Amino acid sequence: MSRFKSVKCVLFDMDGLILDTENLYTLGTQTILQEYGKEYSWEFKAKLMGKRTDEVARMIIEHYQLPLKPEQWIQRSTEVYQQLFPNVKSLPGVSKLVHHLAKHNIPIAIATSSSTSAFEMKTRNHSGLFSLFDLIIKGDNPEVRRAKPSPDIFLLAASKLNIAPEDCLVVEDAPLGVQAGLDGGMQVLMVPDYKLDPEHAKLASHSVQHLHQFDPKDFGLPSFGYKPVTHIIFDMDGLLLNTMNMYSEASARILGKHGKQSDWNFKMKVIGRKYLEVATMAVEHYELPYTPEEYLRLHQEETFSMFPTCELLPGAEKLIRHLHARNIPIAVATSSTRDVMEMKTKSKHSEIFSLFSHIVTGCDPEVIRGKPSPDIFEVCRTRFKDAPYASQCLVFEDAPNGVEAGIAAGMQVVMIPHHKVTKEHLLPATQLLPSLLDFQPQDFNLPSF
The missing domain is CATH 1.10.150.240 (Putative phosphatase; domain 2)
Incomplete structure (x- = not known):
């Protein structure tokens, strides 16, 4: 039994919810305001969250009594944001949830107050993640007559998906967005910024600190359904090493x-x-x-x-040491030949790679076929001391061929892809993450950090 009314689709805000842009907005706005001797306050920022660019510009100019016109503020802020936004990261649990819903054919949409130009600037390095959405509506869409807190953008998204408003779940971080969803007759899941007054979250149907805490079953959506594992197999290039x-x-x-x-x-x-x-x-x-x-x-x-100069990718060392310290058997299955593998690891990473139970390389005589054939993962599995069943193994991969190989071997696969990898290559994975830093071991019944 769901805790709330079951829904048929999910509508996501973007800024501060999908992408961690709010801190960059704060930094960019303060950069400009300090040119006029002004200090950006959190209390005022909270009033701007979710509003369109032109409205934000007008409100900032009026509040701080700046000698600018709205279009001048927009031009200056765009210059600042162009330096900041290409490096924006996605927020915890986002990729996992969006991928899960897309994989289960749940209609999903983005409904953002960002203009088209701002959207393109922010999402440049997230094209794969955004390819999972069925629909993207931006703040400068002429069909969106009124900005949040009016419900126009959410009602338009529901209409285009051919879903009744009462069957939609809105996911928002901003009070204005929460109000827009509620006024549209929708349930709202709020993921508020930790600086927001907790009172704001009371308006929402439900709230969580981050999306890893969200259980889709609460709203009648398919369960994540990940199965417990006992052994871990890592790819190497593009997954552990930045090669x-x-x-x-x-x-x-x-x-x-x-x-x-x-x-x-x-x-x-x-x-x-x-x-x-x-x-x-x-x-x-x-x-x-x-x-x-x-x-x-x-x-x-x-x-x-x-x-020899390659570095470990974010989260790799933390996860390897965590699993090793808790006696979880770990191994590597890489298409690199043995000599090339040693070339990549010997000078800087020999100690961390010594923690693996074993390493199977592409030149191994038992690995007859390379990925996407499952050979290397099957060989790797049999070389664990206790030779687990395939279903007990979890593979970490970055490449579509590796995901296909892991699935063909009968294993679950966590994919951490390049940001350009698109929907057709992402959906087969068991779970999608932006980096190893976002992995939650407890999802697969492993000891938590």
């Missing part, structure tokens, strides 16, 4: 000599495959004047000098 840019740089240099540019869709097809297989496919796809062996040699000449 993918090195591979891309090497490819770009070789292709540039022949007047060609990298093809992102092709890259998605080859990530995780064995080296010679990738070289063969690259020579054919780009029509290069090399044999696969020649291309591979050129590529390795470019990358081998860079590999």
Whole structure:
């Protein structure tokens, strides 16, 4: 039995809810105000959250008595935000929830007060996440006549999804957005900024501190349903080690000599495959004047000098040490050959990699086929001392081929993809996260941090 009325779709705000832009808005606004000797207060900021850009500009100018016109404020603030927004991060639990709803065919939409230009600026490095949404409505849409707290934008989203308002759940962080959802006849889940007065959250149907705390079943939505695991298998490149840019740089240099540019869709097809297989496919796809062996040699000449400098990706060391300290068996299954794996790990990361039970590489004689075939994960599983069932193993991957391999091996897969990876490649994963920092071990009945 759901705690609340069951819903059929979910409508998400964006700023401060999907993306951690509110701190950047605060920083950017204060940067401009200090030019006029003014101090941006949280109490005033709370009144602006959820309003359209033009209205925010007018209110700031009036409140602080600035010698500017609204369009001048917008121009100046845009200049500041262009420096800040490309680096904005998604907020905890967002990718997991959005992916889960999309995977279960629950209609989902973005209803944001941001203008089209601001939206594009903020989402530039989140194209994959936003590809999961069925609909995106922005604040400058001519069909949105009134901004929040009027319910226009949520009612328009519901209408376009052909869902009755009472069957919609709005997810918001701002009091104005909460009011807009309620006035539209919808239930509202609030994820308030910790600085907001707790009284604001009392208006919402339900509130949580972050989306990891949200249980979809409360509103009659499909359960996450992750199954308990006992053993963990990690991919390496692009998941534990930040090497993918090195591979891309090497490819770009070789292709540039022949007047060609990298093809992102092709890259998605080859990530995780064995080296010679990738070289063969690259020579054919780009029509290069090399044999696969020649291309591979050129590529390795470019990358081998860079590999010893590679760094661990965010959250990798914390998670590895946490699992090891709690006696959770962990291993690595990488398409890299043994010598290349050591090249990447020996100089800076030998100690952390010594914590793994074992490491299976792409040159292993038992790994007949590379990813997306499941061979490497199946071999890795059998080399754990207690040889668990496949269903007891959780794979961490960044590449679509690796996800496909893990699923084919009968394992659950947590995917941490490049931000350009889109919906068709994201949906097969068991869980989607922006980085290892966002992983909640308890989701899979593992010891929590």
